[in-house]
Amino acid sequence: MPSSAPAPSDQDIQAIISDHLGLEGPLLPILHALQHSFGHIPAAAHEPIIKALNISRAELHGVISFYHDFRDNPAGRHVVKICRAEACQAVGADALAQATLDKLGLDWHGTTANGAVTIEPVYCLGLCACGPAAMVDDRVIGRVDEARMQRLLQEAGA
Amino acid sequence: MMKIWVPLDSAAKALGADEVAYALAAAANARGIKVQIIRNGSRGMVWLEPLVEVEINGIRHGFGPAAPDDADDILSGSGAKALGPVEDLDWMRRQTRLTFARCGVIDPLSLDEYQANGGLVGLRRAIAMTGQQVVDEVKTSGLRGRGGAGFPTGIKWQTVHDATAPQKYVVCNADEGDSGTFADRMIIEGDPFSLIEGMAIAGLGVGATRGYVYLRSEYPDAIRVLQQAVRIARNGGLLGPDVLGSGRAFDIEVRVGAGAYVCGEETSLLNSLEGKRGVVRAKPPLPALEGFLGRPTVVNNVISLATVPVIFEKGAQHYADFGLGRSRGTVTLQIAGNVARGGLFETAFGMTLDQAVNDIGGGTASGRPVKAVQVGGPLGAYMPVAKFDTPLGYEELDSQGGLIGHAGLVVFDDTADMLGMARFAMEFCAVESCGKCTPCRIGAVRGVETIDRIAAGDGNAIGLLTDLCDTMRDGSLCALGGFTPYPVMSALTHFPDDFARRKEAAE
Numbered sequence: 001m002p003s004s005a006p007a008p009s010d011q012d013i014q015a016i017i018s019d020h021l022g023l024e025g026p027l028l029p030i031l032h033a034l035q036h037s038f039g040h041i042p043a044a045a046h047e048p049i050i051k052a053l054n055i056s057r058a059e060l061h062g063v064i065s066f067y068h069d070f071r072d073n074p075a076g077r078h079v080v081k082i083c084r085a086e087a088c089q090a091v092g093a094d095a096l097a098q099a100t101l102d103k104l105g106l107d108w109h110g111t112t113a114n115g116a117v118t119i120e121p122v123y124c125l126g127l128c129a130c131g132p133a134a135m136v137d138d139r140v141i142g143r144v145d146e147a148r149m150q151r152l153l154q155e156a157g158a
Numbered sequence: 159m160m161k162i163w164v165p166l167d168s169a170a171k172a173l174g175a176d177e178v179a180y181a182l183a184a185a186a187n188a189r190g191i192k193v194q195i196i197r198n199g200s201r202g203m204v205w206l207e208p209l210v211e212v213e214i215n216g217i218r219h220g221f222g223p224a225a226p227d228d229a230d231d232i233l234s235g236s237g238a239k240a241l242g243p244v245e246d247l248d249w250m251r252r253q254t255r256l257t258f259a260r261c262g263v264i265d266p267l268s269l270d271e272y273q274a275n276g277g278l279v280g281l282r283r284a285i286a287m288t289g290q291q292v293v294d295e296v297k298t299s300g301l302r303g304r305g306g307a308g309f310p311t312g313i314k315w316q317t318v319h320d321a322t323a324p325q326k327y328v329v330c331n332a333d334e335g336d337s338g339t340f341a342d343r344m345i346i347e348g349d350p351f352s353l354i355e356g357m358a359i360a361g362l363g364v365g366a367t368r369g370y371v372y373l374r375s376e377y378p379d380a381i382r383v384l385q386q387a388v389r390i391a392r393n394g395g396l397l398g399p400d401v402l403g404s405g406r407a408f409d410i411e412v413r414v415g416a417g418a419y420v421c422g423e424e425t426s427l428l429n430s431l432e433g434k435r436g437v438v439r440a441k442p443p444l445p446a447l448e449g450f451l452g453r454p455t456v457v458n459n460v461i462s463l464a465t466v467p468v469i470f471e472k473g474a475q476h477y478a479d480f481g482l483g484r485s486r487g488t489v490t491l492q493i494a495g496n497v498a499r500g501g502l503f504e505t506a507f508g509m510t511l512d513q514a515v516n517d518i519g520g521g522t523a524s525g526r527p528v529k530a531v532q533v534g535g536p537l538g539a540y541m542p543v544a545k546f547d548t549p550l551g552y553e554e555l556d557s558q559g560g561l562i563g564h565a566g567l568v569v570f571d572d573t574a575d576m577l578g579m580a581r582f583a584m585e586f587c588a589v590e591s592c593g594k595c596t597p598c599r600i601g602a603v604r605g606v607e608t609i610d611r612i613a614a615g616d617g618n619a620i621g622l623l624t625d626l627c628d629t630m631r632d633g634s635l636c637a638l639g640g641f642t643p644y645p646v647m648s649a650l651t652h653f654p655d656d657f658a659r660r661k662e663a664a665e
Contacts, residue, residue, distance in 0.1 A: 023411075024368075024432075024450075024451060025413075025431050025432040025433040025450075025451070026433060027433030027434075028413065028414070028415075028416060028430065028431075028433055029413065029414075031416070032375075032414055032416070053433070059434075062435050063433065063434065063435055066418065066435040066436060066437075066592075067416035067417055067418050067436070068416070068417035068418060069375055069415075069416040069417040070416060085337030085338075085536065086337040086338060086495070086532055086536060086568050086579070086582070087337045087338045087494040087495040087566075087568045088337070089579075089582070090494075090495035090496040090568055090569060090570045090571075090574065091495065091496050091523065122376060122417075123335065123337065123419060123536075123586065123589075123590070124334075124335055124336065124337045124339075124376065125168075125376050125377075126168060126169075126334060126339070126340035126342075126343040126376070126377060126380075127168060127169050127172050127340070128337060128338045128339065128340055128492065128494035128495065128500070128566065128568065129169065129204035129205070129340070129492070129493065129494045129495075129497070129500025129501050130169050130172060130173055130204050130205075130207070130500065131494075131495070133172065135376075138378040138379075139171075140168050140171055140172040140378075140379070141172050142169060142172035142173045143172075143173065
């Protein structure tokens with residue numbers, strides 16, 4: 001999990017970048033791989049990336065900041081995503097999300113004080129016929145009500 | 159050996175399919191029964207998921223929605239949740255399953271089962287054809303883009319076919335971000351080889367040797383299945399330097415998106431694939447001529463490409479014989495939201511909205527009256543019950559001020575606040591705008607503010623909102639800013655009370 005991930009070493013960063021240089025359009029795969037390994041895109045990776053791909057610092061910053069997935073800092077140990085899209089709204093996702101945020105005393109993208117859980121909005125998990133939908137790390141959950149959310153948060157240590 | 163199928167589809171897993179599979183294995187072990195548990199795709203009856211199937215006398219019987227406690231009932235082949243033979247269920251019998259014929263039937267990662275059920279027949283036929291014959295076959299089928307735009311697939315392929323370049327590409331748009339749609343996810347999880355075969359046929363047709371699937375990061379299960387399927391296809395000779403011994407090359411790489419809705423727009427997707435910000439490109443040049451890395455590129459939706467194999471297997475005319483008007487073939491309806499029987503229902507174009515929502519879908523899950531159905535995702539119109547006789551087809555919905563989009567139907571009951579839904583459409587557009595064009599980037603922000611003014615009782619703001627929507631529709635570069643007015647204006651036009659009531663309350 002991100003917070004227990006090892007501090008990124010220059011060699012590790014370089015190895016990840018080098019692994020992807022044969023691809024056409026390697027930047028997103030590199031960023032995904034870095035985030036997979038370190039839980040975020042470490043600032044120490046910026047210089048090696050712009051050198052390897054011959055792009056400017058501004059271009060790299062532009063890409064990292066454009067996409068919702070990429071983080072500058074590690075998230076909590078678990079990321080709980082709650083769907084905010086229309087199909088889930090039709091079955092009460094707004095109330096579920098609000099109750100969850102209120103209970104944790106967080107706003108969207110916030111992390112609990114103990115570092116266990118980060119809450120993120122997501123716009124559609126493709127579970128539109130069994131909403132409200134949520135995802136804990138990579139695990140999908142359908143028909144989530146407040147009681148179910150409470151159990152999920154407890155399991156995640158929030 | 160008892161054969162049991164437990165879906166690995168995300169919707170089934172989200173409702174506990176993995177736990178059911180473990181319970182079945184444990185119960186079988188305890189009773190000393192030998193079972194083979196196959197993880198299949200979903201049959202599309204999401205309200206019955208996890209839908210477990212057991213083979214009894216060679217016929218697959220369904221049990222659902224299954225819970226871990228039902229394991230003993232399932233093993234004995236009876237109980238309150240026994241549904242009888244799955245193929246005899248009303249939902250299955252009333253469909254025309256062409257694209258989804260194998261989904262839920264086979265083990266998604268068995269190339270043998272794929273071939274035993276009609277797989278690769280189409281590709282073998284395409285291999286024996288010239289590129290032009292392949293393109294002509296797609297034209298004859300009448301297939302149009304299933305991602306939403308509805309552009310004739312064969313025409314797009316012809317442009318790429320006719321272009322001369324040292325490298326051409328086939329890019330599959332699997333950035334299925336529209337709420338209410340999950341057909342791409344289902345086919346990738348349930349029958350990934352159909353997409354791979356369709357892309358290979360496209361590659362042969364237009365002369366492309368490289369393919370990419372741009373798959374959204376919100377679908378981790380689909381990513382895993384497709385990556386495995388590509389490896390299996392490569393090992394099986396379906397992909398690689400010599401596709402099925404044809405002497406022609408085609409290979410596929412799976413690329414994962416990074417959470418940007420706008421990357422479902424084809425030019426934005428291409429920029430993202432190149433490693434840039436997912437900013438929309440102005441057209442022309444068309445991606446068919448200057449697409450990925452500036453080379454001629456076929457960009458098609460998952461369902462368009464996954465439909466290509468059955469067109470070649472059964473013949474273009476067979477496919478074209480289904481449908482209505484200029485909407486040929488089948489549409490994969492995704493019935494979602496507040497609906498009693500939600501799921502995927504494949505049928506010939508032409509079914510009315512009323513049939514889909516009330517007859518197939520069974521009305522709302524809450525039991526309250528249906529208020530509106532949003533057709534075609536977050537950029538589609540809210541259709542009121544008064545328009546429920548509209549047939550589901552590209553032109554038919556267009557003439558009623560809507561769009562069929564990716565054929566998602568999101569049902570809302572009478573508790574829905576349409577002013578709130580209109581505000582959400584603008585808010586979503588503001589969050590997801592790529593920022594390139596002003597009407598979308600600024601307009602969406604102003605749209606939220608203007609709707610808030612209406613909510614606060616400022617009736618004059620309604621004219622301003624209408625004017626803003628005109629500007630966004632006419633002035634935006636792509637469908638994000640250009641179509642956000644559909645949900646907003648349809649909510650305002652068909653549900654004026656939801657906008658007026660606020661005003662009265664404020665006065």
